[in-house]
Amino acid sequence: MNTRPPAPHPSPRLLxxxxxxxxxxxGAGNxxxxxLWWTAWLAAGRWQLWTMPQPAPYAGWLHAFVMQYQMLPSFIFGFLLTVFPRWMGLPELERWRYVPVGLGLFGGQLATLLGALGxxxxxxxxxxxxLGGWLGGIGQLLPMLWRERGTTWHARSCMAALLFGLGGLLLWFAFLIGENPLYAxxxxxxGTFGFLLPLYLTVxxxxxxxxxxNVVAGYKPWRPLWVLAAFWVLLLVHLVLELFHAYAWLWLADVPLLGLALLMNWKFWPRGRMPGxxxxxxxxxxxLPLTFALYAGQSVAYALTGIYFLGRAPAHALYIGFFGSVLVAMVTRVTQGHSGxxxxxxxxxxxxxxxxxxxxVMRIxxxxxxxxxxxxxYAAFGWLLAFTPWVLRIGRIYLSPRSDGKPG
Incomplete structure (x- = not known):
């Protein structure tokens, strides 16, 4: 009688x-x-169902910092530490090189949230x-740029975004020390226009x-580097205008960004059938085009009326709509492929x-x-409903051996 060997049990060693x-x-835990903290804080503030401390710095700023510099970078460094060696034909990283990055980002967010709680x-x-996790990650990725034989412009674009992010992280630290709100x-x-958006666009x-x-018959890839360069220039213009509170002039960058985003969608989108x-x-x-349309419309309205319509709607079209959707899509793809x-x-x-x-849509x-x-x-609670089953599934996969028996 033939019997199959028992399936290996999940083990933290496989992480x-x-x-x-x-x-x-x-990243899934973060x-x-x-x-969970942000939802509890919003619910406490709106309905007084329980008591939540008002952290210093202000909870809204802290929420932005956690999402930009701790949660999303957990996934970003995981992706880049995996693909940089492959893009540049270099050996894969050993375990001791990336474990400190993860410990820094997880420990950093956990300590930050405990700080928010008192x-x-x-x-x-x-x-x-x-900061230690970021420096560890950049310290592993940066030397690859001069060790490779050729020039991988996408890797250099990602690194430029990471260095902008490092600058933003240092400004946050300066804010905590000096309490100057302009630093925050x-x-x-x-974090938005120098780090996350350029990096997402590069990937x-x-x-x-x-x-x-790879999967759509007759598809002709279109990815000229001038598009990426133009995005960089316009995003930096937007960033500078934001830093100087020139909201009435943001449309000068956002209208061309809208055009580029429409062009990218038109050229990228497959015309044939494609899998989910x-x-x-x-x-x-x-x-992305909806995001820049909202930003441009908000800027024009401010220039004409002096009223800042839409509030944080454009930012959340970007963060939840673009960043959130692509996060689910990319992490699911990498998880399926790299688990066999x-x-x-x-x-x-x-x-x-x-x-x-x-x-x-709710948040906008x-x-x-x-x-x-x-x-x-409600939107924050919806986020938890959206991600909890997905996180539980991918978490178990990371704790389990590959289904095809291969290492990694």
Whole structure:
């Protein structure tokens, strides 16, 4: 009688088998912890169901810092520490090189959230641990740029974004020490337009046409470098205008950015049938023109009326709609492929992706509603509903051996 050997049990030891395992596992935990605190804080502020301390710095700024410099970078460093060696034909990183990055980002966010809950030293400790994780990650990635034989421009673009992010992180630390709110403001704006958006665009520019070319018959990849360069220039113009509070002139950058985003969507989008795992990438990308349309419209309205319509709606079209959608799509794809499973969208991934679209719309519409605080809390709770089943599934995969028996 033939009997199959028992399936290996999940083990935390497997987290160190590859950078994406450890960093995505930490990112998944950071994602839920960050939004659990933010949801509880919003609900406490709106309905007084329980008491939540008002942290110093202000909770809204702290939320932006956690999402920009701790939660999303957990996934970003996991991806870059995996793909940089492959893009440049270099050996894969050993375990000791990336484990400290993960520990810094997880420990940093945990300490920060404990600080938000009342442990006063936690905010500073969290910033220091986060800075250590960032320096560890950049310290592993940067030398690859001069060790490679050729020139991988996408890697250099990603590194430029990381260095902007490092600058923003240092500004946050300066804010905590000197309590100058302008440092916090600059840190948050740099995190958006100097770090996250250029990096997301770089990865999309390199990977989306590549993925489509592998599965869509007759697809011709289009990814000229001038598009990426133009995005960089215009995003930096937007950033400078934001830093100087020149909101009435943001449209000078945002209208061309809208045009570039429409062009990218038109050229990238496959004309033939495509599997769901590919479709979600392009649906996520379609949030980008809407984001810049909202930013441009807000700027023009401010120039004409002096009223700052839409509030944080454009920012959340970007963060929830674009960043959130592409996060689900890319992490699901990497997880399926690097765990030896078939490339498809599992049901929990579809649930997360569809719910992110709903949450994005809720958060945007909420800016126009009389009770914005309630809409913010509902959207935050929706985020938790969207991601919890997905996080539980991918977390178990990172703790389990590859289904095809290969290492990594």
């Amino acid at each position: 160190g088998a590859a950078p994406h395992r450890l960093m995505f596992f930490i 994602l839920l912890l960050a939004m 442990w006063q030293a936690g905010i500073i400790v969290g910033a220091l641990l986060t 403001f600059a840190s948050i704006k740099i 999309a520019h390199r990977m989306f046409p590549f993925f489509a070319g 795992l590919l479709a979600v990438l392009f649906i996520g990308l379609s949030w 499973q078939m490339l498809y969208m599992p049901k929990v991934a579809w649930w997360a992706f569809v719910m992110v679209q709903v949450v994005a 519409v909420g800016e126009l509603m009389p009770d914005t605080g309630a809409w913010m809390a």
